[in-house]
Amino acid sequence: MAEGKRKREPAVAGAQVEEEKKSxxxxxxxxxxxxxxxxxxxxxxxxxxxxxxxxxxxxxxxxxxxxxxxxxxxxxxxxxxxxxIPRTIENTREPDETVCKPDDEELFVGNDADEFSQILKQEHAPKILITTCRFNSSRGPAFIQELLSVIPNAHYHKRGTYELKKIIEYANKKEFTSIIVVHTNQVENQVNALLIINLPDGPTAHFKLSKLVLRKDIKNHGNPNPATSPKLVLNNFTTRLGHRVGRLIQSLFPQDPYFRGRRVVTFHNQRDFIFFRHHRYVFESKETKVDTKDTAAKNDKGKNLTQTKMIARLQECGPRFTLKLISLQHGTFDSKGGEFEWVHKPEMDTSRRRFFL
Structure with missing residues (x-):
C-alpha cells in the first residue's frame, strides 16, 4: 500500500504543475x-x-x-x-468646521458690521483705483485696459516712483473704496499677481494670477459696454474665509446691476482656485423647419413651412484668468508690521481634498 501511494503522488504533483503552468x-x-x-x-x-x-x-x-x-x-x-453619483474631489472633501450654514446667526450679524457693509448696503458707491507695481510689463497695460471695461467706476493712475502707502493716503483723500495693484514678473514679463486693498480700513488680499488670456486672444469674443453694471455671480465660497473673500470681491462692483446691459461677471471657486469669466447674453432668431409628417404644416405649393424661434447664448468678452489666494491681511497693506488673518503655507497642503475657501 505504501508503494501504491508513492506511485500516485508524482501524478498529483504533475497535475498541480500543469495547472500552475496554465495559469x-x-x-x-x-x-x-x-x-x-x-x-x-x-x-x-x-x-x-x-x-x-x-x-x-x-x-x-x-x-x-x-x-x-x-x-x-x-x-x-x-x-x-x-x-x-460619481466620486469627485469636491464631494469627498475633508470636513471643515468653518463651513457656513444657513442658520448661522453670528455670520449674518457680522455682515452688518464688517468693512464692506456700507458698499453692499448701497450707502456708498464703489470707486476703484487701479495701478501697477513699479516694474510694468507690456501685457500689464492691456490687462488693465480690460479690467477698466469689466469694473464700473474704475480709474487707472500711473504708479511712477510712489510707494504704496502714499498711494493709499491719496486714495483715501479722493474717497476711493478699493485699490487694485497689478503685479508683473520682471523675468517672464507676465502679469502674475493681484493685490486688492479695501479702503479705508482694509483688509488686503494678495492673489496669485495665472493663465491670463486677453480679449483679443479669445475666439469670437464680444465687446461689452463698460458703462453698464454687470450682474455678479459668486460660486462655492462656502467657508468663513471664502465668505470674507467673496464679500471683498463683491465690494468692487455696484449692487444694482443693469440687466438690459446683458453682462455677467463670474468668480467660480473650485478647489481653492477662483476662475474669472466675463460674458454677455446674445439673443438670436433661428428658423427651424416644421415637422414634415404634419400635412397642415405645408403651404399651397407643398413646401415645408418654417417657424422662427428666439434662442439665447453666452458670448465671452474676456479677459480670462485664474486667482489663488496667498494671504489675507488685517488693515491696509503693510509688508513689515501687518497682521495676517490667513496665510497660505506649503505645509498646509497635506491632502488634495482639503480646501480653505
Missing part, C-alpha cells in the same frame, strides 16, 4: 496584450486603439442598460434604481 501562461498572455509592452510602435498604436474602442463600446452598453432599466421601472410603476 502562468494565461497571465503571460494578458501581460502580452498590454499595449505598453508591445515594442512595435504601429502595432502598439493599433492595439491601444482597439482596447480604447472596446472600452467605449462597453461604456455605452452599460449606460443604455441603466436608461432602459429606469424606463422599465417607470412603466411598471416601480421605484427606479438610484442614480449613481
Amino acid at each position: 502562468r501562461d494565461g497571465k503571460d498572455k494578458k501581460r502580452r496584450m498590454l499595449p505598453s509592452l508591445i515594442k512595435n510602435k504601429l502595432k502598439r498604436m493599433e492595439v491601444h486603439a482597439k482596447v480604447k474602442r472596446e472600452k467605449r463600446v462597453e461604456k455605452k452598453k452599460k449606460a443604455k442598460a441603466r436608461v432602459d432599466a429606469h424606463k422599465r421601472a417607470l412603466e411598471l410603476g416601480e421605484e427606479p434604481p438610484p442614480v449613481r
Whole structure:
C-alpha cells in the first residue's frame, strides 16, 4: 500500500504543475496584450486603439442598460434604481468646521458690521483705483485696459516712483473704496499677481494670477459696454474665509446691476482656485423647419413651412484668468508690521481634498 501511494503522488504533483503552468501562461498572455509592452510602435498604436474602442463600446452598453432599466421601472410603476453619483474631489472633501450654514446667526450679524457693509448696503458707491507695481510689463497695460471695461467706476493712475502707502493716503483723500495693484514678473514679463486693498480700513488680499488670456486672444469674443453694471455671480465660497473673500470681491462692483446691459461677471471657486469669466447674453432668431409628417404644416405649393424661434447664448468678452489666494491681511497693506488673518503655507497642503475657501 505504501508503494501504491508513492506511485500516485508524482501524478498529483504533475497535475498541480500543469495547472500552475496554465495559469502562468494565461497571465503571460494578458501581460502580452498590454499595449505598453508591445515594442512595435504601429502595432502598439493599433492595439491601444482597439482596447480604447472596446472600452467605449462597453461604456455605452452599460449606460443604455441603466436608461432602459429606469424606463422599465417607470412603466411598471416601480421605484427606479438610484442614480449613481460619481466620486469627485469636491464631494469627498475633508470636513471643515468653518463651513457656513444657513442658520448661522453670528455670520449674518457680522455682515452688518464688517468693512464692506456700507458698499453692499448701497450707502456708498464703489470707486476703484487701479495701478501697477513699479516694474510694468507690456501685457500689464492691456490687462488693465480690460479690467477698466469689466469694473464700473474704475480709474487707472500711473504708479511712477510712489510707494504704496502714499498711494493709499491719496486714495483715501479722493474717497476711493478699493485699490487694485497689478503685479508683473520682471523675468517672464507676465502679469502674475493681484493685490486688492479695501479702503479705508482694509483688509488686503494678495492673489496669485495665472493663465491670463486677453480679449483679443479669445475666439469670437464680444465687446461689452463698460458703462453698464454687470450682474455678479459668486460660486462655492462656502467657508468663513471664502465668505470674507467673496464679500471683498463683491465690494468692487455696484449692487444694482443693469440687466438690459446683458453682462455677467463670474468668480467660480473650485478647489481653492477662483476662475474669472466675463460674458454677455446674445439673443438670436433661428428658423427651424416644421415637422414634415404634419400635412397642415405645408403651404399651397407643398413646401415645408418654417417657424422662427428666439434662442439665447453666452458670448465671452474676456479677459480670462485664474486667482489663488496667498494671504489675507488685517488693515491696509503693510509688508513689515501687518497682521495676517490667513496665510497660505506649503505645509498646509497635506491632502488634495482639503480646501480653505
